[in-house]
Amino acid sequence: MAIRKIVQIDEEKCNGCGLCVPGCAEGAIKIVNGKAKLVADNLCDGLGNCIGHCPQGAIKIIEREADEFDEEAVEKHLSNIKAEGVHVHHGGGCPGSRAMTINRKEEVDDKVIAASQDIEIKIKPQLSQWPVQLMLVPERASYWDGKELLVTADCVPFAYPNYHLDLLKGKSVVVGCPKLDNIGYYIEKLTNIIKYNDIKGIQVAYMEVPCCRGMVMAVDEAVRKSGKNIEVKKIEISIDGRKK
Incomplete structure (x- = not known):
């Protein structure tokens, strides 16, 4: 020894x-x-x-x-x-890898009560770019300029039913998983996207599980390394699909 x-x-x-x-x-x-x-x-x-x-x-x-x-x-x-x-x-x-079943009871909102045959809802997709995976997007692109950047942990769109209208609308987006991918690469990629484009603001949407906070850490560090003064809004989504 x-x-x-x-x-x-x-x-x-x-x-x-x-x-x-x-x-x-x-x-x-x-x-x-x-x-x-x-x-x-x-x-x-x-x-x-x-x-x-x-x-x-x-x-x-x-x-x-x-x-x-x-x-x-x-x-x-x-x-x-x-x-x-x-x-x-x-x-x-x-905890983010722990298997669980989400039991959803019939929920009645006192604002709206209607039979299923009475209403048909169609939600217009709000995605305005391709690709979306952080591992694949270019560091420089016209669709970054003049918009807010939504950094999304990739479980969020599955858990949060109003993702398109409430979070994605009007924004550019990148998607990734801080648990499965290289967080150092995420920081470097986000730093360059922020540094070389006219990003108006940043929102990071992540799940409540502890491992997902790596995405928040990556965004904060990327903003710091970019040298820009950009506000980061953090949006936490619960496993049962609610904004916390």
């Missing part, structure tokens, strides 16, 4: 989102009982690549006595993970 740099995880700050897990190429972090844990000292190289993936600021690099980093142990560990088909998240991990 020797005194060296190694990851330390603050369990009080950790919300179990799991964004750090795929951010560690050595597989040295896993979610246990809803908290990120270091699997073994010898699997951590101490470089801290996982730090930028944590929206809670729960990870830092410290110096302490620890086993030396062991590349052979890492290779064996990663091979075992692949062979066993271990999932990054499992029971007791990220």
